[in-house]
Amino acid sequence: MIALLLRDLKLAFRAGGGFGLGLAFFLILTVLVPFSVGPQSSLLSSIAPGVLWLGALLACLLSLDRLLALDWEDGSLDLLATAPVPLESVVTIKALAHWLTTGLPLVLVAPLLGVLLNLPVAGFFWLVISLLLGTPALSVIGTFGAALTVGLKRGGLLLSLLVLPLYVPTLIFGAEVARRGAAGMETTTPLLMLAGITAAVIALLPFASAAVLRVNLR
C-alpha cells in the first residue's frame, strides 16, 4: 500500500502528472474575482472566505477525472483489483494521494491568496484550519465520483454534475467556519460538523467507491 502511495505521488510530481495545475487554477480564479466584483477592499474582505473555499473546491474538482482514468487506460487498475490488497484500501490510498498532491498544496497557498483578497487577520487561522479539515472530504467524495464515471468516454462533465451536489454539506460547513472566523465569531459548531463529515466520509465512502469500481471493472 505504501508502494502504491509512493507510485501515485511520483506519477503526480513528474512531467505530465498535472501537479500544480490545481494550484494554478486556484491562483487564476482568485485573481479574476476582483476583476468581476470590483476592487473595493471592504467588499473583497467580506467575500474572501467564501471565494477561497469555492476556489479550493473547484481546483479539487478539476483534477478528479485524472484520479482513476489514467490507471484505467493503461490497465493498471485491473492489476490493482486483482492484487492481494483489498480494493477499499486501494481507493483510500488513491484519495490520500490526491489529497497530498492537490488538497494539501491548496491549503498551503490559501493564506497567500487570502492576502490578495484582503482577508481579515483573524480569518487566516480559521481558513487554514477549515481547509485542512475539509479538503480530505473533498478528495474522498471525489474518488467516489471518479470511480462511478471511470469507464465512460466523456465522463468529465458528468463527474462534475455528480460530485458537486455531494460537495454541498462540506462547502457549507467549511465556508461557515472560515466566515465566522474572519468575523471573529464562535466557530465550534460548524467546525465539529465539518470534522464529523470528513471522518464519516473517510470511514464509509471507500466501501461505496470500491463497490462501484468493481462494477466498472466487471
Added chain:
Amino acid sequence: MTISAKANAIWAYANPKKFLAASERVLPFFWISSGLCLVVGLTWGFFFTPDDYRQGSTVKIIYLHVPAALLAINTWFMMLVASLIWLIRRHHVSVLAARAAAPVGVVMTVIALVTGAIWGQPMWGTWWAWDPRLTSFLILFLFYLGYIALWEAIENPDAAADLTSVLCLVGSVFAVLSRYAVNFWNQGLHQGASVMRIEAVTGADTQEKVSNVFFFPLLICIVGFVLLFVALVLYRTGTEIRARRFRALLARERAGA
C-alpha cells in the same frame, strides 16, 4: 408458512411478465381515479373555497404546490427503496421502476419550485430567496439530474443499474446531510409543516394550521397526485421493460444474421 406464501405473492411481480399483466389490469383504475380526484379537488379548491383573509386568492396555488412538493421528496424515497431491492434481490423490474420514477420526480420538483416562486412573488415580494426549504429543493433537483444523467451515460444496462443504485444510496445520505447543513446555514421565510400536523387537523392548535376549509380539497388533490404518480410509474416501468425486450430481440436477430 403463510408468511412465506405472502412474501412470495409480492415477489411474484418481480417477474416482468406477471408485472406487465398485473399493471395493465390496474392501470385504468389508477388513471381514472387520479383524474377524478384531480378534477374534483382542483375545481373545489379553485372555485368553491373562500379567499384567504390575508393572502387573497393567491393561496389557491397550494393545491398544486403542496402535493407536488410532497411527491418530489417521496419519489426519491421510492427510488431509494427500489434501488435497495435491486442491490439485495437483483429484481430487474425494481430498478427499472426507479429509473421510470426519476423523471416524474424531476417534474414534481420543478412544479414545486415554479409554483413556489409564483406564490412567493406576491407574498414575500421575491421570486426566489435562499430559504432552507427552497435551497433543499434545488439541491434535490440537482441530485435527480445527476441520477438521470448517469443512467443515460452508461451503455451496459446491468452496470448502469448497479451504479445508479449506489449513487441513489449515497445521494440519499448526502441529501439528508445537505438538508441539515442548509438549515444551519440560513434561517428561512418558508412556514413550517402546517398540513400534516395532528393538532392542525383536530383543531387543537389554531396558530399555524391550514384551515379545514382548505384542507379537505387539498387532501383530495394530494390523493389525486399520488394516484397519478403510481399510474405514471407503472406505465413508464412497462415501457422500460418493453424497450429492454425490444433491444434484446434486436440483438438476437443481429447475432442470428
